[in-house]
Amino acid sequence: MTHEKKTGPDDDFSSSGELFAAIMNHTRQAMFWQDPNLAHSGCNREFAHASGIENPGDMIGKTLFELPFEKKDAEFFHASIQKALSRQRPVSFFEKKICLKGKERPLNIKFIPLNGPGKKESAGVLCVWQDMSEKNGEEKKTAEMKKKFLQSCRLAALGEMTAGIAHEMNQPLSIINAAAGGISEYFSTKEDGGVMKKSCDKILRQLDRVYSITETINSFARKNADAPGVSNLREPLGLALSFFRERFRMHEIAVEMDLERGIPPAGVDPQKFERIVINLLNNALFAMREKAKKAPAGYRKKISIALSWDPFGKRVVFEVRDNGVGMGEETLQRCMTPFYTTKKMEDGMGMGLAIVNDIASEFEIEVEMESVQGQWTACRVSIPAAVQKP
Ligand SMILES: Nc1ncnc2c1ncn2[C@@H]1O[C@H](COP(=O)(O)OP(=O)(O)OP(=O)(O)O)[C@@H](O)[C@H]1O
Ligand SMILES: [Mg+2]
Structure with a gap:
């Protein structure tokens, strides 16, 4: 994070020290702030990282048009900051598409005029954004988990009814398995045994599938009271x-x-x-x-x-x-x-x-x-x- 002491009209307010810097750098939201002349005066690490700038210090004193934004996005930021300054209240945008590091991303952005305590004149504007593509991804993950959970509930209900049957089935299945394995081995030594061996191996593969089904049923069986x-x-x-x-x-x-x-x-x-x-x-x-x-x-x-x-x-x-x-x-x-x-x-x-x-x-x-x-x-x-x- 960078912080330039002399850019704001209210020196005390715009330079609140290391604690402020630490807080800014530990938030997951990207932030930058500008003085009222719209020369860039600081950003946190998340902003620098998201914008593709290695060192946040590189941004000191730069205008939005000198940052690695596309021209249309720089214009959007510029206009929104001016709007927040002239209205003297925050201006928000939801899922605004901004191009970051060559990729368009939906950002929830807020421009907040900064007024020092008891001051009418603004010390600048703070811009905060959250990348919603990450959040949307998380929502997708949650939906996927819900789907899996429902699936497991269905299996649990199925398990209630069939756990006993599945368990009993394993006994004859393992006998069939052993027999098919034995026959397959026997025919593997015979010259003309290829077809029989193939058929036995097919049975074994299908048994593999049946096993995994009975295992799943067993796994969701009710708890032993x-x-x-x-x-x-x-x-x-x-x-x-x-x-x-x-x-x-x-x-x-x-x-x-x-x-x-x-x-x-x-x-x-x-x-x-x-x-x-x-x-x-x-x-x-x-x-x-x-x-x-x-x-x-x-x-x-x-x-x-x-x-x-x-x-x-x-x-x-x-x-x-x-x-x-x-x-x-x-x-x-x-x-x-x-x-x-x-x-x-x-x-x-x-x-x-x-x-x-x-x-x-x-x-x-x-x-x-x-x-x-x-x-x-x-x-x-x-x-x-x-x-x-x-
Ligand atoms: N012996 C192992 N070797 C390598 N990775 C393993 C091993 N055991 C578990 N894991 C890892 O842990 C994860 C979770 O294992 P777990 O048995 O809970 O679920 P799963 O095997 O993925 O699915 P399920 O058991 O429900 O069929 C696996 O997906 C795998 O990445
Ligand atoms: Mg497993």
Whole structure:
């Protein structure tokens, strides 16, 4: 921000010091002010940035026609400032199209005559604008979120009715999955087995789709009203893994399992733990498939799944680690937020980790995400153990 002491008739009023400068520079609205002779006398950082001027100091003493505005816009500013000065009251414009850095933008602009305390004569004019294209963008985002929210409500209602059915469906589905996988493998060794193998792979791909539908239904199932359960984590883990085994094979993902011996039951409802596992495995699978699209030829997808005691022997830690696309700082910060997603609409709703977080807060579960962009992601879910480590 710049501030020129001697340009206004009221020196005290037009030079109110560093506090004033700090306030001006921390507002998100662009501001500039002119002395009554319409020579430019100052602006805040937002204005300089929006107008494409590197240093706000460059603007001192310049007229509007020397600033990087188009001529018609400079004339508009000039006329509006004169209007505000002659009327001695603010003049406003809504969504006025002004060309900034070569791009036309809708600005809400207000020209405010500045009068020192007790002074009739104006010390100049303050021009404040807000770029409405950003706000319009935010409104669009809110509308999109509302749409997603309604969609999730519909799914929740659907979940109420069908969660049980979806859960039951998974059992026969995993048998079909395993059988189709076996047949496909059998025919891949036969010379004339191409057609059969192709058909089996088609079945497997369609099963993939059915799985994601049942997962979504399961994810929106009603909350369990019972007291927090206790589960032997291996069972729900095994069930969740049975849905993924074939998918891991199809996508050539190496699976490393490390299940510590003597892990006791832990304080979480088994179906909810299964949902946690499914959401984490889903994310890992997607991240590795995404990376495979861009990674060098030698890239090998690998997922590690571990169940172990925490160092204090009071909690059981479930960890999923993948070598997929990883997350940047912003995604890592926001990944648990409902509806936050970096995926296309058809690939994800941004609810998986929010559901994990929701289950975590229902039980005394701690969730920790760690990631290096482009390299790996690890999610650790620590659940209170039913007994302490002997
Ligand atoms: N293992 C991972 N690797 C890389 N990014 C991840 C991983 N897990 C989560 N993310 C990031 O966090 C975001 C939020 O994940 P979340 O599971 O909540 O939603 P989603 O996967 O986008 O959609 P949904 O789970 O509803 O299908 C993802 O869009 C992705 O950007
Ligand atoms: Mg997900």
